Amino acid sequence: MNVLTRVAVQDERALTHDGFRQLLQWLDDGVESNGETYLEMRRRLVSYFDRRNRPFADDLADETLNRIAKTLEKCGEIVVRPPAKYCYVVAKYVLHEDLRRSRRAVHVDHDRTPAGIESRATMPDLGPETALDERRFACLERCLDRLKPEQRLLAIEYYRDSKRQKIERRRELAKRLGISINALGIRACRIRGTLEQCVGECCGSR
Amino acid sequence: MRVGSEWVDDDQQLIQYLLGLLAEDEVERLDEASIVDDDVAARLRAVENDLVDAYVAGTLHEDTRARFESVYLTSPLRREKVRFAQRFVPVVSRDTDCEAATTGRAAAGVKRAPRSGARRPRPRRKAQVWSAGIAALIFLALGGLLQNIRVRQQVSRAEGALAASAARQESLARELDRSRTTLAETGKALDRSRAALAAHTQPAPSGNPVLSIALVLLPQTRAMAPVETIALAPSTRQLPLLLRLEPNDYRRFQVLVRDASDNQLVWRSGILEGRRASDGSFVSVAIPADVLGPRHYSVELAGLDSAGASETVGSYTFLIDR
Numbered sequence: 001m002n003v004l005t006r007v008a009v010q011d012e013r014a015l016t017h018d019g020f021r022q023l024l025q026w027l028d029d030g031v032e033s034n035g036e037t038y039l040e041m042r043r044r045l046v047s048y049f050d051r052r053n054r055p056f057a058d059d060l061a062d063e064t065l066n067r068i069a070k071t072l073e074k075c076g077e078i079v080v081r082p083p084a085k086y087c088y089v090v091a092k093y094v095l096h097e098d099l100r101r102s103r104r105a106v107h108v109d110h111d112r113t114p115a116g117i118e119s120r121a122t123m124p125d126l127g128p129e130t131a132l133d134e135r136r137f138a139c140l141e142r143c144l145d146r147l148k149p150e151q152r153l154l155a156i157e158y159y160r161d162s163k164r165q166k167i168e169r170r171r172e173l174a175k176r177l178g179i180s181i182n183a184l185g186i187r188a189c190r191i192r193g194t195l196e197q198c199v200g201e202c203c204g205s206r
Numbered sequence: 207m208r209v210g211s212e213w214v215d216d217d218q219q220l221i222q223y224l225l226g227l228l229a230e231d232e233v234e235r236l237d238e239a240s241i242v243d244d245d246v247a248a249r250l251r252a253v254e255n256d257l258v259d260a261y262v263a264g265t266l267h268e269d270t271r272a273r274f275e276s277v278y279l280t281s282p283l284r285r286e287k288v289r290f291a292q293r294f295v296p297v298v299s300r301d302t303d304c305e306a307a308t309t310g311r312a313a314a315g316v317k318r319a320p321r322s323g324a325r326r327p328r329p330r331r332k333a334q335v336w337s338a339g340i341a342a343l344i345f346l347a348l349g350g351l352l353q354n355i356r357v358r359q360q361v362s363r364a365e366g367a368l369a370a371s372a373a374r375q376e377s378l379a380r381e382l383d384r385s386r387t388t389l390a391e392t393g394k395a396l397d398r399s400r401a402a403l404a405a406h407t408q409p410a411p412s413g414n415p416v417l418s419i420a421l422v423l424l425p426q427t428r429a430m431a432p433v434e435t436i437a438l439a440p441s442t443r444q445l446p447l448l449l450r451l452e453p454n455d456y457r458r459f460q461v462l463v464r465d466a467s468d469n470q471l472v473w474r475s476g477i478l479e480g481r482r483a484s485d486g487s488f489v490s491v492a493i494p495a496d497v498l499g500p501r502h503y504s505v506e507l508a509g510l511d512s513a514g515a516s517e518t519v520g521s522y523t524f525l526i527d528r
Contacts, residue, residue: 016517017517017518040247041241044240044241044247045241046283047240047250047251048237048240048241050281050283050284051224051237052237053280053281055282057281057283082242084241084242085238085242087241087242088237088238088241088242091241133289133292133293136289136290136293137293137297140290140293140294140297141297144297145363155298156298159255159259159294159295159298160298160299166256182245182248182249185248185249185251185252186248186252188252188255189248189251189252189255192255192294195290195294196286196287196290199290199293200286
């Protein structure tokens with residue numbers, strides 16, 4: 001993380017237990033989700049900052065949610081609705097602040113500078129097998145085995161083709177399961193996300 | 207630039223969004239929708255996974271692939287998604303092939319053998335019947351062999367799951383041993399404190415021993431320590447406690463004592479200062495004995511910041527025996 005961003009983030013007091021609980025309840029908006037809504041919102045924010053090429057998307061997502069929690073603690077309520085809309089508004093501010101900091105900062109981490117990123121873009125490091133790749137493979141096998149049989153079957157059926165036939169196959173699968181194609185996609189993405197996280201933890205890459 | 211025809215029209219715009227091909231106003235609109243609109247967020251996630259899988263499988267249109275490599279792969283997080291897909295797509299395809307091989311499709315050509323008592327086949331058809339029977343036997347044997355392979359694979363997977371479960375059990379057992387060791391050490395530390403207290407105890411004029419220094423309480427952690435039982439004599443006016451602190455940034459504190467059975471507040475201290483000793487930091491408090499009955503109590507230690515906001519930094523329990 002560049003120095004200015006880390007300092008700016010650390011200036012904020014860490015979220016209290018009560019503040020975090022308040023944030024979860026506000027995000028749930030009356031429908032108890034056991035924290036799933038928070039996790040999904042965080043995922044969306046990380047993707048948003050990542051698509052905007054911010055190097056520390058995870059930190060910016062946490063910064064966004066921390067600010068919202070602090071507002072809730074201080075003011076007791078937030079009138080902007082739905083909650084996701086307010087999350088986007090705050091995320092935009094956080095993005096613009098991070099952009100301004102980047103323009104002022106001296107970048108000390110070459111890997112995360114635009115030059116470093118560009119050099120990797122022309123030569124993506126996705127090439128031959130390495131020891132880490134082998135470990136990823138073993139981790140994926142282990143993580144797949146941990147899935148419930150119906151989850152594994154769904155993932156295989158949903159992701160098995162990369163051609164146009166997959167659209168028809170997915171329609172048939174959704175019909176067989178008695179759910180909409182959107183609901184099927186959500187389930188498949190969640191299973192894949194679980195696998196990605198499991199593999200990441202197994203490899204120690206996160 | 208229109209992306210390859212392998213995508214349905216609805217997804218075309220999302221692909222362009224992911225590859226940075228949209229005008230800024232469209233990007234802003236989708237930025238917002240990707241966070242606010244559940245349907246768009248779900249669709250975008252699914253489309254992104256399919257895009258990555260298509261890149262890995264080598265089925266992207268040439269222009270799309272070039273754009274993917276120059277734009278999408280600039281992010282470490284997105285490169286990690288591609289690395290995952292490079293393993294995931296072949297594994298999914300391999301499992302698909304195994305499923306197809308073990309469905310018993312090979313046994314579909316079995317013909318029914320003639321029933322006993324039925325008219326015997328005429329000699330010129332005997333060879334055909336024999337051929338059909340042999341073919342049926344071969345198909346049955348093949349089906350059995352394939353079933354055997356499938357069972358072996360299932361057994362192998364089950365063995366893997368068992369091994370993982372055994373490893374997990376072992377890990378839990380080690381954690382339990384560590385907790386027990388910590389518990390034993392905590393008990394020894396308490397015994398040492400009690401011995402030190404006993405060495406400093408002065409008898410009251412009536413001959414009953416009276417505590418002249420404070421009792422140390424350790425914070426409750428996940429590895430539960432035994433609850434301290436404190437015997438209070440009727441003549442005791444105050445219960446002095448030293449609450450050992452876990453690391454925190456506060457210098458001022460407040461102690462709240464609650465009845466553990468219903469969490470009712472029974473007593474609250476004023477503002478207290480933390481203290482440092484050679485073996486850690488403490489907060490010293492004296493609880494009036496007349497608020498304490500023979501029951502369990504929980505002590506909540508709150509850290510106070512300069513604005514007066516509080517945060518719980520430690521909790522302790524004890525049992526009063528009168």
